[in-house]
Structures are given as structure tokens and as C-alpha cells.
Amino acid sequence: MNYFFVLTLTGVAAGMIYAALALALVLVWRATRVVNFAQGAMAMTTTYIALAVIQLTGNYWFGFIVALAAGLLLGAVAERGVVRWVENGPPLNAVILTLGLLLILEAVVPMIWGAQIRSFPAPFSIAAMQVGAAFIPVSPFNLFTVGVVLLVMVALLVLFRFTGLGLSMRAAAFAPEIARLLGVRVGRLLTFGWGLATMAGALAGMLVAPTLLLYPNNMDAILVYGFTAAVLGGLDSPIGALVGGLSMGLALSFIGGYLGPDLETAGALAILIAILMLRPQGLFVHAAERRV
Amino acid sequence: MLEVEGLSVSYGGVAALDGVSLRIPDHGITAVLGPNGAGKSTLIRAIAGLVRPRAGTVSYGRRLLTGMSPEAIVRMGISMVPEGGGIIRELTVDENLRLAHLWRRDRADLRKALDEVMALFPPLAARRHLPANSLSGGERQMLAVGRALMSRPELLLLDEPSLGLAPKVVSLIMRTIRDLCAKRGLSVLLVEQNARSALSIADEALLLSSGRTVASRRAGELAHEEELWHAYLGY
Numbered sequence: 001m002n003y004f005f006v007l008t009l010t011g012v013a014a015g016m017i018y019a020a021l022a023l024a025l026v027l028v029w030r031a032t033r034v035v036n037f038a039q040g041a042m043a044m045t046t047t048y049i050a051l052a053v054i055q056l057t058g059n060y061w062f063g064f065i066v067a068l069a070a071g072l073l074l075g076a077v078a079e080r081g082v083v084r085w086v087e088n089g090p091p092l093n094a095v096i097l098t099l100g101l102l103l104i105l106e107a108v109v110p111m112i113w114g115a116q117i118r119s120f121p122a123p124f125s126i127a128a129m130q131v132g133a134a135f136i137p138v139s140p141f142n143l144f145t146v147g148v149v150l151l152v153m154v155a156l157l158v159l160f161r162f163t164g165l166g167l168s169m170r171a172a173a174f175a176p177e178i179a180r181l182l183g184v185r186v187g188r189l190l191t192f193g194w195g196l197a198t199m200a201g202a203l204a205g206m207l208v209a210p211t212l213l214l215y216p217n218n219m220d221a222i223l224v225y226g227f228t229a230a231v232l233g234g235l236d237s238p239i240g241a242l243v244g245g246l247s248m249g250l251a252l253s254f255i256g257g258y259l260g261p262d263l264e265t266a267g268a269l270a271i272l273i274a275i276l277m278l279r280p281q282g283l284f285v286h287a288a289e290r291r292v
Numbered sequence: 293m294l295e296v297e298g299l300s301v302s303y304g305g306v307a308a309l310d311g312v313s314l315r316i317p318d319h320g321i322t323a324v325l326g327p328n329g330a331g332k333s334t335l336i337r338a339i340a341g342l343v344r345p346r347a348g349t350v351s352y353g354r355r356l357l358t359g360m361s362p363e364a365i366v367r368m369g370i371s372m373v374p375e376g377g378g379i380i381r382e383l384t385v386d387e388n389l390r391l392a393h394l395w396r397r398d399r400a401d402l403r404k405a406l407d408e409v410m411a412l413f414p415p416l417a418a419r420r421h422l423p424a425n426s427l428s429g430g431e432r433q434m435l436a437v438g439r440a441l442m443s444r445p446e447l448l449l450l451d452e453p454s455l456g457l458a459p460k461v462v463s464l465i466m467r468t469i470r471d472l473c474a475k476r477g478l479s480v481l482l483v484e485q486n487a488r489s490a491l492s493i494a495d496e497a498l499l500l501s502s503g504r505t506v507a508s509r510r511a512g513e514l515a516h517e518e519e520l521w522h523a524y525l526g527y
Contacts, residue, residue: 164394171380171391178378181340183366183395183443 006137007257008250013142015249016149020204021219021226022233022241023152024197029235030173031193032083034094035227038101040219042078042198043205045105046070047214048113050206051120060123067202075198079191110216120209145207149242152200156238169193221265225252228272234282243284293318294339294370294447294481299348300503301334308334310503311348316447316496321473321480323494323511325487327525331503332483333375336451339481340372341365352447367395371445375452377436381425385416388424388435392442401444409438412468430461437465441472447479448472454486462486466493487525491515499524 021039028036036042050067054060082101086093124140160166171179172186173193180186208222229248233240248268255267275282294316301309309331316322326332337343339350341362350357352368360368371392379388389409393402410417413434419427424435433453440448450469454462470493472478484490491497494511501524507514514520 164390167383167387167391168394171383171387174382175378175380177342177362178374178380179391180362181342181366181372181374181378182392182439183363184391185363 003257007253009136009138009142011250011253012246013138013145013249014253015229015246016146017204017207017222017245018225018229018248019242019245020149020152020200020207021222022229022245023156023238024201024204025227025230026233026235026238026241027193027197027200029230031169031190031197032079032087032094033091034083034098035235036078036098036194036197037095037223038078038098038105039197039201040223040226041102041105041109041217042071042074043201043208043222044214044216044219045109046074046198046202047120047205047209048109050202051118051209051214052113054121060121064123064206067206068199071199071202072195075194075196075201076191078198079194083194084187084190106216115216117213117215120206120214122210126210141210148203148207152203153238153242156196160238224265224272225268228268228275231272232275232283234284237282237284240282240284244282294350294352294479296335296339297349297351299335299338299350300346301331301338301343302346307503309338309345312500312503312505313348314498314505314508316479316481318446318479319473319477320495321469321482321493321511322496322498323487323490324481324483324498324500325485325490325514325525326500328485329502330500330524332485332500333451334503335500336372336449336481336483339365340370340449363395366443366445369444369446370449371440371443371447372449373436373440373451373453375455377432379424379427379432379435379439381423383424384421385424385427385435386420389416389439389442392439396443405442405444409441412441412472413438429457430464433457433461433465437468445478447481449481449483451483452485453482454484454489462489466490469493487521 021043024039025036028034046067049070050063053066054063078101082097083094086097122141124144126139126141128135128137128139160170168184169189171184172189176186204222205219208219212218225248229244230241232247233244251271252264252267256264296312296314298311298313299309300307300311312335324332324335334343338345341357341360345358352370355368357365357368389406390402393405415431416434416438419431427435453465466489469480473480482490482494491511491514497509497511497514498505499507499514499520506524507520
């Protein structure tokens with residue numbers, strides 16, 4: 001098997017996970033103009049909840065659903081209970097609060113479940129598939145990852161483009177005061193936006209854990225990759241999050257494969273610095289569309 | 293009937309409105325005039341729920357509006373067109389209009405309301421699926437007024453609808469407001485710096501200066517009181 005081909009396939013699979021977390025960051029940014037540094041820790045928390053439910057019931061899908069629901073709830077509570085209080089303050093306050101949330105979650109989770117590294121079940125095999133005599137470096141779980149993230153993207157696209165709720169959410173993001181004058185209940189939509197975002201994050205958490213395992217800061221590196229992916233996509237665009245995630249997955253796979261796995265994190269930071277210097281508005285937001 | 297009683301608003305300790313009272317009947321146009329900084333915009337924003345008054349009340353029919361959120365006030369039948377129109381540039385013309393009707397949750401009426409706005413402002417029909425960004429200044433104001441009508445208000449609050457528009461467009465907008473008022477039995481609160489065009493269509497007029505009411509007359513009478521004009525409007 002061609003090495004380049006192998007790296008490309010593993011890059012796509014990893015990229016889909018970065019895309020899911022980037023999507024979470026984008027949804028939060030669109031709703032409240034806050035970068036949620038706790039997004040990874042929130043995903044880690046919901047993944048622990050999923051594990052507890054799976055161990056209790058013996059059913060992966062039950063844990064999967066509960067984790068998504070827990071994400072919706074955790075996001076909503078974080079917005080209503082924490083971020084809402086500093087809504088009118090300087091943007092930095094909210095960002096620092098999310099850092100506080102990150103520290104709290106990474107401290108509370110090991111108190112409940114312990115800090116040891118745990119394995120997390122996958123609904124499909126994580127071993128490479130065999131086609132005839134050859135192995136292709138893609139597992140059924142990789143295909144599930146790609147499929148489910150694409151499904152979420154399409155669902156969100158439909159929500160934002162074709163439904164009244166999506167129209168209200170876009171209006172609330174672009175012009176909250178005007179939206180309120182038109183009868184849009186902006187406060188509720190911000191809460192819902194955070195819930196939706198944390199749900200996407202919960203998905204990322206469950207897609208990461210079978211291969212990278214579960215421990216209280218297992219999402220820290222993924223958050224950096226997801227954040228870079230989101231910035232690459234312009235922070236405002238769900239499609240940008242997908243393309244940014246895929247680009248990050250491929251770039252890191254090539255860096256790891258050709259230059260050595262130790263350079264992956266450094267590579268991600270180099271990409272982040274390069275984007276911020278060369279095209280800070282991201283690849284998918286036209287300068288003219290941005291608010292002045 | 294909208295009743296404003298002794299309304300006071302301050303921004304960081306500086307009074308913008310100081311005990312203003314006014315009544316807007318269920319039909320007709322009430323103009324609020326005054327120089328820059330007189331408190332006109334603050335008055336309209338306080339009625340719409342965008343700023344909290346320090347003292348005084350706003351009530352509509354028998355309901356107290358003071359303390360209600362803007363999204364709740366819209367549901368009472370009061371729509372506001374903010375200064376500059378406030379169209380959402382990232383959305384299309386069609387989306388801007390539909391957005392204002394969403395809370396009514398009535399799909400059949402949505403189509404009807406859209407058709408009515410398109411008939412009222414034909415230039416919008418041609419640009420319906422373009423971003424609102426691509427509209428000219430006059431078209432934006434049409435979109436803003438049309439959008440406010442989408443929620444089928446009984447009372448329309450207009451904040452400086454003539455601001456920055458060519459005289460021809462101003463007279464078109466004013467004529468449309470007059471017609472709407474006559475045909476749909478709307479009641480209008482019109483805040484304007486352009487006193488001449490506002491008085492040309494208004495029934496009642498209120499002159500504000502430094503947050504206080506200095507005159508409240510029939511519009512026709514105020515139009516002839518030149519000393520007041522010179523003193524407060526500077527022309």
C-alpha cells in the first residue's frame with residue numbers, strides 16, 4: 001500500500017474528529033462571540049458519562065445517546081449559568097471564565113471517576129479492514145466517524161438554511177438587538193446554540209476515545225487541533241469547520257508520517273501561527289461579509 | 293392607546309429623558325420632533341423595550357410595557373423600525389422579511405404578509421433573494437418598513453426614517469406611511485429631525501428639547517409656530 005495513500009486515509013479520519021470539535025467552537029462563536037476553551041473538557045466530561053452509562057447498561061448506543069443529551073444540557077447550563085453573567089462585560093471575561101470551567105471540569109471528573117487512563121468501547125471494529133489479501137488502513141469505526149460527522153454537518157446545514165429556527169439563530173448571531181425587535185427570543189437561542197455546540201463536542205469526545213483512550217485531559221491536544229481547524233475555516237462557518245478539520249487532519253498526518261509523530265503538535269501550532277499571520281479572517285469568510 | 297407617563301431615562305447618570313408624558317391614539321400619526329440629543333431616539337427605544345427607564349411607565353391598552361423585553365413588546369402589536377433601518381445585511385431580503393413573521397407561527401399568513409409587502413414596495417420583489425447588503429439606501433428603508441409590517445403591528449414606531457435619504461425617497465416613504473395609516477388603521481409614532489416632512493403627514497406633534505417636552509400640539513398648528521421652530525430646531 002502506497003504510504004501517501006495510507007497517510008491520506010488516516011488524515012481524513014482524524015480530520016473528521018477535529019471538524020466535529022471545530023464545529024462546536026464555531027457554533028459557540030456564532031452564538032455568543034466567545035471562544036470556548038472548555039469545549040474539549042466538556043466533551044471529555046460527557047464521554048465519561050457515556051462510559052458510565054455503557055458500563056451500567058452494556059449497550060454502546062444507549063451511552064452514545066445519553067452523552068449527546070448530556071452535551072446539550074451541559075452546554076445550555078454553561079451558557080445560562082456562567083457565560084450569561086458576563087455577557088455585557090469585555091469579551092476577555094467570558095474567555096477567562098471558559099478557562100476556569102476547563103480547570104473545574106478537569107479537576108471534578110477525576111474526583112468522580114478517577115484519573116487513570118481508561119479504554120472506551122467502539123461500536124465497530126477499530127482494526128484495519130481486509131480486502132482480499134490486502135489490508136487497507138481504514139477501520140469500520142473510521143467509516144462510522146466520517147459518516148456520522150458528515151451527517152451532523154448536513155443536519156446543521158438543513159437547520160441553518162431551511163428552517164425558521166435556523167433563520168432565527170443566524171439573525172441572533174448577526175444582529176441580536178434587531179432580532180429581538182423582530183420578536184426573536186435571542187436569549188433562548190444563545191442557550192440552545194451552546195447546547196447544540198456541546199452536543200457536537202460530545203460527539204467528538206466519543207469519536208476520539210476508542211483510539212486515543214479516555215483520561216481527564218485527553219481532549220487538550222484535540223482542542224488545539226480543533227481550534228486551529230475552526231480558525232482556518234474562519235470561526236464563523238460550519239462548512240469552514242469541516243474543511244478546516246480535514247485540512248488539519250491531513251496536514252498532521254503528513255507531518256507525523258514524513259517528519260515524525262513528535263512534530264504533530266508543533267505542526268498544528270505552526271499552522272495556527274501561519275493562518276493568523278497570512279489570512280486571519282480564515283479561508284471561508286469573505287472580508288466584505290464581516291461586520292464592521 | 294399607548295400612554296407614556298413621566299418617563300425618565302439616564303445613561304450613566306446623564307439624563308436623556310426627563311419626565312416625558314405622551315399619548316398616542318389608536319389611529320393617526322404622532323410626530324416627535326427635536327434637535328439632536330433631545331431624547332427622541334431614547335423615547336422610542338424605551339417604548340420598544342430596548343432601554344430601561346429610571347422612572348415612569350409605558351402602557352399599551354391596559355398592559356404595562358415597562359420592564360417587558362423587546363421580543364415580548366413586539367408580540368403586543370408594537371413594531372419598531374430602528375434608526376438606519378437596522379436591516380440584517382447578511383440575510384437575504386426574503387429572510388429579513390420572514391424573520392419578522394416567525395413568532396406568529398402561521399405559515400398561511402406568512403405568504404400573504406410577504407405578498408402584501410412586495411405589492412407595497414415593488415423594488416423589493418425584484419431583489420427578493422439577494423443579500424440585503426446589495427440594496428440601495430432607499431430600498432433598505434423600504435425593507436425596514438416592510439419588515440416591521442410583517443409582524444402585523446397595530447402601532448408602528450419609526451426612528452428617523454428619512455435619515456440619509458434623498459428628498460425623493462423621503463417623500464415616498466412619508467407617503468407610504470400616510471397611506472398605511474389610512475388603509476390599515478395603523479397608529480404611528482414618527483421620530484424625526486426633519487420636521488417639515490414629518491409635520492406634512494402627522495396629526496399630532498410633540499417637540500422635545502433636552503429630554504423635556506416643550507410643546508404638544510396638533511401638527512397643523514405647530515407647523516405655523518415659527519418662533520418655536522427657530523428656538524428649538526434652529527431653522
